[in-house]
Amino acid sequence: DTGVSQNPRHKITKRGQNVTFRCDPISEHNRLYWYRQTLGQGPEFLTYFQNEAQLEKSRLLSDRFSAERPKGSFSTLEIQRTEQGDSAMYLCASSLPSTWREETQYFGPGTRLLVL
C-alpha cells in the first residue's frame, strides 16, 4: 500500500498525559499537513511542512502541540498535558504540487484520540 499511513489508529489516554502520533506520507510527496476533525465538523488545518521545514501553524495549534518532520519523510505530532477538548480525529495529508495553481492533498486514515 503506497498511501498515507498513520499510527496508532486509536489512542485512549487520561487527561494530563502526553501522546504522540506518527504519519508516513506518500514517499515522493514533499508537503505534509496535519488536520484535526471533531464530530460534525470538517477537518481543520493545524500545521504544514515543506520537506523538513515547518512553514505554517494555525492558531488552533496551542503551545501544548508540537510537530516535527526531522528528515523530510515521516512526521510526528505530540500533544502534551492532554485535555478532554483534545479528543478528536487527527488527520495527516501529503501532496506533491505539480503546478502552482493545483495541489491535491491525500489523506491518511487518521488517529482517533479519546482523552478521559
Add this chain to the structure above:
Amino acid sequence: DQQVKQNSPSLSVQEGRISILNCDYTNSMFDYFLWYKKYPAEGPTFLISISSIKDKNEDGRFTVFLNKSAKHLSLHIVPSQPGDSAVYFCAAAKDSGGGADGLTFGKGTHLIIQP
C-alpha cells in the same frame, strides 16, 4: 466564520438518479476547490477538483461545476450507486494550492443512496 458552507447536512437520493451536492464559499481568494468523500472511521478520499480558471471538470460519474460570480460549486454524481453513500466534503484553497493555510473544509453533506 464559516468560509466554506455546505448547507445540507444530509441528502437522500434513489439509486440510479442524479445526486447534486452544493457548496458555497465567501472568501474570494480561494482559487482551487476539491471534493472529498469520507466513510466512517476512514480519512477523506480525494474525488475531483477544479481550479478557478475553469467552470466544469468531469471524471467518470463525477462532475464539478464552479460559478465564481456566485461563489458556488456543486458536485454531480450520475448515476448514483449504493457505494456512493458517504459524507462528502467540499474544500477550498488559496493561491498556490493551500501551501500557506491548508485546505478550508465545509462541514460535509451525508449522502444516502436508497435502493
